[in-house]
Amino acid sequence: MNHPFAANDISNVVEADRVHVWHHLTQHKPYETSDPKVMVEGKGMKIWDATGKEHLDAVSGGVWTVNIGYGRESMADVIRDQLLKLNYYAGAAGSVPGALFAEKLIEKMPGMSRVYYSNSGSEANEKAFKMIRQIAHRKHGGRKWKILYRERDYHGTTFGALSAGGQAQRNAQYGPFLPGFVEVPHCMEYRSQWGEIENYGERAADAIEEVILREGPDTVGGLCLEPITAGGGVIVPPAGYWERVQQICEKYDILLHIDEVVCGVGRTGEWFGYQHYGVKPDFVTMAKGVASGYAAISCTVTTEAIFDQFKDDPDDPMSFFRDISTFGGCTSGPAAALENMRIVEEEGLLSNTTKMGERLLGNLQSLMEKHEVVGDVRGKGLFCGAELVADRQTKDPVPEAKVKAVAADCMEQGVIIGAQNRSLENGMNCALLFSPALIATESDIDAITEAVDGALGRVFG
Numbered sequence: 001m002n003h004p005f006a007a008n009d010i011s012n013v014v015e016a017d018r019v020h021v022w023h024h025l026t027q028h029k030p031y032e033t034s035d036p037k038v039m040v041e042g043k044g045m046k047i048w049d050a051t052g053k054e055h056l057d058a059v060s061g062g063v064w065t066v067n068i069g070y071g072r073e074s075m076a077d078v079i080r081d082q083l084l085k086l087n088y089y090a091g092a093a094g095s096v097p098g099a100l101f102a103e104k105l106i107e108k109m110p111g112m113s114r115v116y117y118s119n120s121g122s123e124a125n126e127k128a129f130k131m132i133r134q135i136a137h138r139k140h141g142g143r144k145w146k147i148l149y150r151e152r153d154y155h156g157t158t159f160g161a162l163s164a165g166g167q168a169q170r171n172a173q174y175g176p177f178l179p180g181f182v183e184v185p186h187c188m189e190y191r192s193q194w195g196e197i198e199n200y201g202e203r204a205a206d207a208i209e210e211v212i213l214r215e216g217p218d219t220v221g222g223l224c225l226e227p228i229t230a231g232g233g234v235i236v237p238p239a240g241y242w243e244r245v246q247q248i249c250e251k252y253d254i255l256l257h258i259d260e261v262v263c264g265v266g267r268t269g270e271w272f273g274y275q276h277y278g279v280k281p282d283f284v285t286m287a288k289g290v291a292s293g294y295a296a297i298s299c300t301v302t303t304e305a306i307f308d309q310f311k312d313d314p315d316d317p318m319s320f321f322r323d324i325s326t327f328g329g330c331t332s333g334p335a336a337a338l339e340n341m342r343i344v345e346e347e348g349l350l351s352n353t354t355k356m357g358e359r360l361l362g363n364l365q366s367l368m369e370k371h372e373v374v375g376d377v378r379g380k381g382l383f384c385g386a387e388l389v390a391d392r393q394t395k396d397p398v399p400e401a402k403v404k405a406v407a408a409d410c411m412e413q414g415v416i417i418g419a420q421n422r423s424l425e426n427g428m429n430c431a432l433l434f435s436p437a438l439i440a441t442e443s444d445i446d447a448i449t450e451a452v453d454g455a456l457g458r459v460f461g
């Protein structure tokens with residue numbers, strides 16, 4: 001179904017985009033002879049582009065962000081009201097929505113206590129890295145400056161976050177990176193580094209301990225992990241992994257920083273991904289689903305024990321967190337986040353996510369039975385991936401162009417899915433990604449998987 005607005009009404013917009021806008025993550029050469037995609041309007045799970053074409057969005061705004069769906073009037077209302085009351089004051093002071101959202105958020109995060117506001121996932125992670133570094137300086141006399149991150153995880157685009165980036169393609173042309181960031185092995189059992197073994201989860205966690213011992217435990221201050229790796233291929237940690245990780249952090253006095261930028265606020269069926277595993281983090285960072293893209297807001301959340309270390313000596317001018325984020329003082333962010341959380345809670349979106357997530361995973365498993373090219377399906381909640389392999393035995397990835405062709409075929413059918421192309425990396429996977437809004441219905445889920453079924457048949461048939 002096409003949207004009633006006529007494509008030529010906004011042809012000037014498309015032209016302005018073609019001539020002046022540099023899109024994210026995009027090779028622009030094809031736009032010299034074809035129109036760039038310009039999105040115009042959204043409602044619920046649907047989005048319309050500038051040609052008037054309607055799409056069912058299976059990736060919540062492309063990058064697992066619009067958790068509550070498009071076009072929510074109450075979100076617009078709370079943001080408008082807050083802007084007219086007080087749009088901004090620097091974060092050295094508090095704000096009404098900032099205080100109320102922090103209180104509500106902490107209710108959902110037993111054991112956590114303090115919320116530091118900024119604007120993007122990268123920035124939230126940078127704050128946590130800086131806090132870990134400051135603790136290293138003040139508590140450990142400059143030792144414990146290293147921060148571990150995991151192969152295949154992603155933590156953002158700024159240089160600190162990129163230095164903690166485990167995806168080679170994203171980093172390849174931007175070095176040198178910051179010192180003190182050290183990689184640990186991934187925990188993707190489907191591509192086990194140790195062949196087929198029992199207790200893969202514990203083995204993968206032990207691999208972290210090996211890195212700590214190699215580097216020297218007195219040099220390592222933090223470990224930053226995604227609860228479930230997102231862009232690296234939807235890697236659900238294997239049984240036993242998180243328990244061991246927690247023990248290792250405690251054993252070596254290493255602060256655990258969990259990056260919930262994708263998983264946070266309901267995506268996996270719990271408020272936060274780590275809550276599936278009973279983990280007790282020192283830092284939790286979040287961004288995308290916090291206000292579902294209605295406002296730019298991110299949070300670095302810590303325990304009271306961490307916070308205490310930043311006020312231990314009021315007479316020492318260095319004894320506080322010397323950091324600011326100008327737009328962390330925008331009040332529209334926490335106002336939107338508060339309403340976003342009310343919607344998730346009152347509409348029962350966590351249980352819907354669990355239910356619809358099971359349906360999505362089940363549907364993808366049926367596709368695996370039907371299409372030889374689907375080598376593995378993984379996921380939790382409305383956060384799933386299907387890995388495509390040229391051969392189930394060797395697990396060689398399919399050519400990158402084929403993954404793109406599947407996504408393009410779905411797009412043609414009016415369903416937007418994610419396509420991850422990482423075949424250039426050593427043994428890295430090519431996967432189809434699915435992260436529909438948490439309001440998805442059974443018919444949305446079935447429409448998404450039907451489109452993929454058709455696309456796989458045509459591309460690999």
Ligand code: PMP
Pocket residue numbers: 063119120121122123125154155156157226230231259260261262287288
């Ligand atoms: N962490 C994770 C796990 C992410 O997936 C992303 C973005 N995709 C980020 C951090 C960075 O967030 P942002 O783009 O808002 O800086």
